[in-house]
Amino acid sequence: MFDSIGNLLTPSEFSKICENTKCQITDHSAKIDVSGVHYRDLNETLQNLVKAKIKRISLNNVHGQRYIGTSLKGKIEITIDGTAGNDLGAFMDGPEIHVYGNAQDGCGNTVNSGEIAVHGSAGDITGYAMRGGRLFIKGSVGYRAGIHMKEYGENQPIMVIGETAGDFLGEYMAGGTIVLLGLNLEKDQSHRSLHVGTGMHGGRIYVHGKITGLGKEAIIQKLDEQDRLFLKPLLTDFCKYFGYDKDHITNLYCYKIIPNSERPYGRLYAY
């Protein structure tokens, strides 16, 4: 079992893999119990596994280890069982991460590319400055989610949130897309988020459910055909991940929030 990966790694790298963790490695996948493992050892182990051409890694008993996925590049699939620590997938470039549990603060921080699906909720500043990649959250997110998301050319970040969000959703948004589905709202109940889209100067937020606290720089508009075409595959993937009924979700009434100006503060300064 170990022979196949043995020749891709140095002896110390090789021993490091299962030194601190209880590992099971088969073909191109690995299963590791990370109770009591410090995040540095955990992330170094992940790097070594990737070097050894492992493509699928499953982490059990995750209890708040940070920066999982940060140092990895390329197409790797990581499954997390437990509570992912702060800055999950921060700055990451390529991996696909599934969390069965909740994520904490900073999930998807400045992601370049890759995919994260959280079968639970995430904390504050989820998707901060995302510049690409996709983030799917089944539950809710905390404050300042999607703050300063950006886009350029083909780099189009996406964040889909199943339930609701805290204040300052999409603050300073410069590009990219946020989808807020409000699936936990009762009939006639609104999202309690305030200052949504404050300082927005690019990008778009698609919302299902009433928002009463819109930021000054944002306005509400109906969806057009282009929006619908764009939204459909995102919602389809959301349903695929979290087991919702595609027909129900794709037919929810949504509207969009966009900036009311590209230069909201142009007239603010004198002389």
Added chain:
Amino acid sequence: MNIWKLNNPHNDPKVIDACSLFGMMDLTGQRFNAKDPVRAIANMHERGNGLGGGFAVYGLYPDFEEYFALHIMYTELEAKKKIESQLEKWFDVIKSEEVPSREANVRDPPIIWRYFVYPKQDYTPQSQEDYIVKKVMKINTETGKAFVFSSGKNMAVFKGVGYPEDVADFFNLEEYYGYLWTCHGRFPTNTPGWWGGAHPFNILDWTVVHNGELSSYDANRRYLEMFGYNCTMQTDTEVLAYAYDLLMRKQRLPVEITAKILAPNLWNEIEEMNENERKLHTTLRQTYGGLLMNGPFSIVVARHGQMIGMTDRIKLRPLIGGMKGNRLYLSSEESAIRLIAPNLDKCWMPRGGGAIVGRLGSTEIKKIIAPEAVIC
């Protein structure tokens, strides 16, 4: 060595620190030991830098529950002699002993003793407490070599310079049982840390553990000094402890009102309220502007029978609440709760400026005025 110099060697106007918090309470009053709280706070090791850790434990001295348990740190024996003679003058000292400890990975422990005392004269309970507060302020400001770091009945603070798990080790915490534990890991930025400067901060049975920095510190400190509180440790947390003492104990304001004084609603939110509420909130802000806590903060405040978690108005610091059976948990990070209670009945993130209050005898968790923003 003078305590103020020790605590703040560069004479900075304020000691700045950042940290991890944890609180755990059994709402039926059943006592439990240190294992879970210590595991939880140790899980948030990254948030501290080893220069401070501490715990507050409620219900640990059932045989002495009628007496005020004064825990005092001394930097030299001379000070101990002096203070002890004063204690004899002010109080009936039922028992005095060194706080048991063992060798552990902590830095330069001071001399730490505890005294179970009772005020010598006849006072009403409220004035007994004022008497204790007065004497505590006196001891803390007099010699510069003694610091009362815990002064409540049937509760104690254990704190020092080291990671919280090492501080727990030092004080043999595994031998104590309490129904409410709060924990703290410290990351001070401008001092090498002195034992007295670690959290929790305490006055009577109030303890506060705090993550963040109060940008309104000097405005708050100067307001409190008008009411006789001396902020000797020059940290924001001290100011929070005294604010709770002033509002909830002396002025007998309920916890809901106290939360709205420390983290008031924004004016544009107040405009939207109905007439009675608007009047109340406006008057609170007008009267208690000096206690508005500005800047990022998460705190866990405790007293006998109550554990309160709060965040600042625009939620710059994290705080998670969780419930499992009769146990209420508060933490900076969810993973710490899940480590000791993997399957929670309820889990939530409070709104900015909101408070989560757990009360002995009730499993209904009060979520103040603005209920939870999101449920996880």
Added chain:
Amino acid sequence: MLKNYIYPEFFVERDLNKCIRCKVCLRQCTYETHKYDAEEDILLSDHEKCVNCQRCVVFCPTRALIIRRNPVEYRKNSNWTQDTIIDLKKQAETGGIVLTGMGSSKPNLTYFDRLLLNASQVTNPSIDPLREPMELMTFLGSKPEKICLKEEIDGINLQTRLTPQLRLETPIMFSAISYGAVSFNVHKSLAQAASESGTFFNTGEGGLDKRLYRYGKNTIVQVASGRFGVHKDYLNIAAAVEIKIGQGAKPGIGGHLPGEKVTEDISETRMIPVGTDALSPAPQHDIYSIEDLSQLIYALKEATNYEKPISVKIAAVHNVAAIASGIVRAGADIVAIDGVRGATGAAPKVIRDNVGIPIELAIASVDQRLRDEGIRNRASIVAAGGIKSSADVVKIIALGADAVYIATAALVAMGCTVCQKCHTGKCPWGIATMDPYIAKRINPDIGAERLTNLLKGWSLEIKEMMGGMGINAIESLRGNRLALRGVALNSHELKTLGIRLAGN
């Protein structure tokens, strides 16, 4: 008449190539400085008359005019300065008191420029005022030490009723400028701007013209020693009443409005005959001791049915802390303190420049004294006296003030260039004059717009500075001395201000 030994202070330089002989300068100048010689088709200027008000310079369409300091100067002497020598000669010529206008221009009286503000770095985040809430709302009035609640069916309700408060959307108000010292149009501009900006203007000691009663909700009326225009309506339409004990420009002495400025309108408002001098006595003649002040405060409270906050305005003098404490204990809801840089329409120059103390030191010591005595909550403190920028506002609030009064800054916003000739009544900007022809030059709507812009610009700047410090509510700035550090200050100054030296 003795011969005038003083040469002209200023010199009008005209670029004859640019001058298009439009004669705007001639029409705009109220001092008759410019004359047109039709034969030579040239405009000539009598330098003697020029006061450097810059009116002609601003209005000349081709920018042909420059006003310079007259190059003829006395020999440089640090003691016998040009200013000193000129004043001596004026006195020798007339035997009178040398008058002047506006505030002291002497150096070394300003501490603001030696105070520096903090900003958040790392340990505490800055807050962005453009995108996140930033609260400047301020309430002036007496606050209780604690509140009382009562349990009712619908929950916990408030039992305490606060004494009357003034609500300000921004902590800046327009200070007292009397009707008579300035024209009606100026008063109207101030009233309108205060109303639009959610703040207040102060009538000054000259009373309130009936036409401005509609702005009563944003008016603080003054009861000064001359009691001009003080009657029931005056008191009742106002939002607050201010007892004027003194002002920073001329502490301890009375006021004098020359007969030339007492027109029909002034006569009606001040209730004195047209053409007589309007004299304000030095003391209020029913206040010879602190208990008298208390009596007057309560008299006014009775007269206004306890519905309005009563303010007491004093000049900042040597024992200002003790005086302020007395005023608070006498029952005032607001204490307004005017520092040595305060301005006026007319004052003896020697008093303006030598009597009184800087407002920064006054506020610091008053705020500390009231806290030491445990009575800081009983009155709000308003600071005045040469506050010239939004940074000054932030600094003085950090020292302990609740709000500020601005006057010079407001007049500058409307056109004033601080030429210090208000006492002549010929202000060509239409501000410090009662001449109806010149006063027309202030259009109240435009004046109000300039003032509103000033308040708006300053408020935005204050929010930026607060946000930079990680504060989003003004309550957290009030008395927060740690927000300040000093430079070029000795240890006594630092101690009095209650701040540390920068770097500490």
